Amino acid sequence: MSETGKFSFDDKTVEMPIKRGTIGPAVADIAKLYGQTGMFTYDPGFSSTASCESKITFIDGDEGVLLYRGYPIEQLAEHGDFLETCYLLLYGELPTVKQKADFDYRITRHTMVHEQMARFFSGFRRDAHPMAVMVASVGALSAFYHDSTDIADPNQRVIATMRIIAKMPTLAAMAYKYSIGQPFIYPKNDLDYTSNFLRMCFAVPCEEYKVNPIVSRALDRIFILHADHEQNASTSTVRLAGSSGANPFACIAAGIACLWGPAHGGANEAALKMLAEIGSVENIPKYIAKAKDKNDPFRLMGFGHRVYKNYDPRAKIMAKTCHEVLTDLGIKDDPLLDVAVELERIALHDEYFIEKKLYPNIDFYSGITLKAMGFPVSMFTVLFAVARTVGWIAQWKEMLEDPSQKIGRPRQLYTGAPRREYEQMASR
Numbered sequence: 001m002s003e004t005g006k007f008s009f010d011d012k013t014v015e016m017p018i019k020r021g022t023i024g025p026a027v028a029d030i031a032k033l034y035g036q037t038g039m040f041t042y043d044p045g046f047s048s049t050a051s052c053e054s055k056i057t058f059i060d061g062d063e064g065v066l067l068y069r070g071y072p073i074e075q076l077a078e079h080g081d082f083l084e085t086c087y088l089l090l091y092g093e094l095p096t097v098k099q100k101a102d103f104d105y106r107i108t109r110h111t112m113v114h115e116q117m118a119r120f121f122s123g124f125r126r127d128a129h130p131m132a133v134m135v136a137s138v139g140a141l142s143a144f145y146h147d148s149t150d151i152a153d154p155n156q157r158v159i160a161t162m163r164i165i166a167k168m169p170t171l172a173a174m175a176y177k178y179s180i181g182q183p184f185i186y187p188k189n190d191l192d193y194t195s196n197f198l199r200m201c202f203a204v205p206c207e208e209y210k211v212n213p214i215v216s217r218a219l220d221r222i223f224i225l226h227a228d229h230e231q232n233a234s235t236s237t238v239r240l241a242g243s244s245g246a247n248p249f250a251c252i253a254a255g256i257a258c259l260w261g262p263a264h265g266g267a268n269e270a271a272l273k274m275l276a277e278i279g280s281v282e283n284i285p286k287y288i289a290k291a292k293d294k295n296d297p298f299r300l301m302g303f304g305h306r307v308y309k310n311y312d313p314r315a316k317i318m319a320k321t322c323h324e325v326l327t328d329l330g331i332k333d334d335p336l337l338d339v340a341v342e343l344e345r346i347a348l349h350d351e352y353f354i355e356k357k358l359y360p361n362i363d364f365y366s367g368i369t370l371k372a373m374g375f376p377v378s379m380f381t382v383l384f385a386v387a388r389t390v391g392w393i394a395q396w397k398e399m400l401e402d403p404s405q406k407i408g409r410p411r412q413l414y415t416g417a418p419r420r421e422y423e424q425m426a427s428r
Helices: 033-037 073-079 082-091 097-108 116-121 130-144 154-180 193-202 213-225 233-243 248-259 267-278 281-292 313-329 335-349 351-355 362-373 377-400
Strands: 003-009 012-019 057-060 065-068
Touching: 003 033, 012 033, 065 073, 065 082, 065 313, 073 082, 073 213, 073 313, 082 097, 082 193, 082 213, 082 377, 097 154, 097 193, 116 130, 116 154, 130 154, 130 248, 130 377, 154 193, 154 248, 154 377, 193 213, 213 313, 213 362, 213 377, 233 248, 233 377, 248 377, 267 281, 267 335, 267 362, 267 377, 281 335, 313 362, 335 351, 335 362, 362 377
Parallel strands: none
Antiparallel strands: 003 012, 057 065
């Protein structure tokens, strides 16, 4: 028997179907609310609105749970690799040995980009932000690969998916190399996804580059942890762009543009800037006092999370990974890392932080880890985009295959001037 809820206003009462997922809150289907009452709902930020039905990712912020296709993020990050996670997000199940080998092969052999892309890069200013370069270059892929832009063709959708996941790290490495004035490094097919990316970023033609397996595994985990996160701002942007029928390269470029915002993908960058502002361990008590002062505008970045009201499950893995990298690289004399380690200790033991659940989040640890690896702050959000690409593509693919999806068209509460008549300029 189907469930319904009731909404009453003035002399009208309407029944709304109640839908339940496998886990998580139930939803009220308000699709016919306007037709029956002439009213819209008002929900800035869509924090109480389900914009779609999805089988990909589930978050329980109160309990600190993140599941990809039902699998806990902790297990995937501990036991799997990034391309296995990509396969899971795209197809719904973990791959068999044969499926994994085939998927890895196809991704690896799509990593090169059209040679004319190199000339495309030369049109940017040398000091262009790598995220600006990524927005432009990913969008430009549709000008180089028109044979995979017909979203009505299932085969072209598969090819576009392989291309985007494979070429994203190549473009990201090119954006980095361009920003520092070094030559582009071509991908190598005998390296795994993350090792290949590290080599394209840090190798130079005049000497051999050996990938550090600890660093490669750490970056692979970072990619897994950032691969998808339900209907966040950038994912919603990709779905909204895709709902109009835009080609997949344009949709992902739109997601990258949204991710660039400091409130979204720039959080780890903000956390590192905060550590730089604090400067030294001796200054920490002063900044802790500022953070506790309600009248002080200072906020500790990298602590707490809008969604997770408990400990961010990704932060537990990221904390372990961060310490592994710092130990392996032997980094001991970096003041920023000293500040980070002490802040972490305080946050995990100070009653104020515990009471308010201001635990270090993934952005806190990932910023420290990426800095230790040698990435500049300007590349942090680019790396986020490389990881999140598979989530965007999986969500885009799911949206296209959902018969109930329509072009996105949010409503508004209009508070402007009512109807008025035009006046000739002479009488104004």
